[in-house]
Amino acid sequence: MNQTLSGIVQSLTPPILWNAYLRMRGTQKRFPWREFGTIMTCVDTRPLLEGRFAELYAKHRPLDPFRPLDVVRYRQYNICFLANLCRHVPGDFVCAGVSWGFSPRLVFDFVHFPSLGKTLHLIDPFEGIVSNATDEVSERYNSNPDYVLRQYPPGAPVVLHRKRIPLRLPGKFAFVFTDTGNPAADAESLPVFYESLSPGGMLITEQYGNNLDHYEPALSRLGITALWLPSGQGVIVKQ
Numbered sequence: 089m090n091q092t093l094s095g096i097v098q099s100l101t102p103p104i105l106w107n108a109y110l111r112m113r114g115t116q117k118r119f120p121w122r123e124f125g126t127i128m129t130c131v132d133t134r135p136l137l138e139g140r141f142a143e144l145y146a147k148h149r150p151l152d153p154f155r156p157l158d159v160v161r162y163r164q165y166n167i168c169f170l171a172n173l174c175r176h177v178p179g180d181f182v183c184a185g186v187s188w189g190f191s192p193r194l195v196f197d198f199v200h201f202p203s204l205g206k207t208l209h210l211i212d213p214f215e216g217i218v219s220n221a222t223d224e225v226s227e228r229y230n231s232n233p234d235y236v237l238r239q240y241p242p243g244a245p246v247v248l249h250r251k252r253i254p255l256r257l258p259g260k261f262a263f264v265f266t267d268t269g270n271p272a273a274d275a276e277s278l279p280v281f282y283e284s285l286s287p288g289g290m291l292i293t294e295q296y297g298n299n300l301d302h303y304e305p306a307l308s309r310l311g312i313t314a315l316w317l318p319s320g321q322g323v324i325v326k327q
């Protein structure tokens with residue numbers, strides 16, 4: 089089959105049948121379809137499934153009792169990868185939207201956080217809120233901050249702020265990660281976080297792709313653009 093025809097057949101064939109076909113042919117050129125939440129890919133996904141990231145993902149993912157095994161694997165890989173690029177940028181790390189604490193705990197280990205001489209700021213009111221404007225809460229969110237703090241070794245440079253974003257914290261930031269499930273709050277916080285980012289620092293926000301109406305006005309006021317990842321995450325780099 090030539091490459092174009094093969095691509096068409098592949099896009100029309102259910103992954104389970106396509107993977108069986110690949111096994112039958114013993115082909116090395118294409119990789120099986122894998123699904124990671126909203127991301128489906130047939131490239132080689134070994135970086136997500138083997139090595140240090142995969143080991144830490146397996147270790148910490150049970151912290152969140154509600155997330156199925158692979159749903160956030162691809163997104164967490166992006167977060168860890170970008171956080172790692174910011175290891176030597178001056179300033180602290182910030183995670184807004186903590187809940188069960190899985191993402192910040194994974195990043196903490198992945199970047200060898202204690203060796204960096206930085207502080208990890210965790211921001212969440214732990215009220216289970218889904219919006220700053222209503223009283224609606226989600227029972228899938230954690231409301232016990234001690235559950236999160238207990239995850240870290242004694243003396244870990246972690247500070248928990250039981251507050252809502254937008255929130256202005258003192259100091260400069262190397263890496264900011266927002267995942268409040270509340271795109272209005274994440275977008276409203278962009279100017280505050282962007283101002284505190286050191287040059288070369290990065291901000292990654294989880295809900296970007298599906299909520300451009302929230303993010304675009306904030307970005308255009310700042311005169312910047314975000315990198316729109318296929319996962320739906322948005323990335324901003326401070327110039």
Ligand SMILES: C[S@@+](CC[C@H](N)C(=O)[O-])C[C@H]1O[C@@H](n2cnc3c(N)ncnc32)[C@H](O)[C@@H]1O
Binds near residue numbers: 190191218251273
């Ligand atoms: C999707 S969960 C975070 C998941 C976490 N990043 C993880 O990977 O385990 C969203 C959390 O954001 C919190 N939240 C909602 N609105 C917020 C706001 N304005 N400021 C800070 N946290 C908020 C919710 O209470 C909830 O705990």
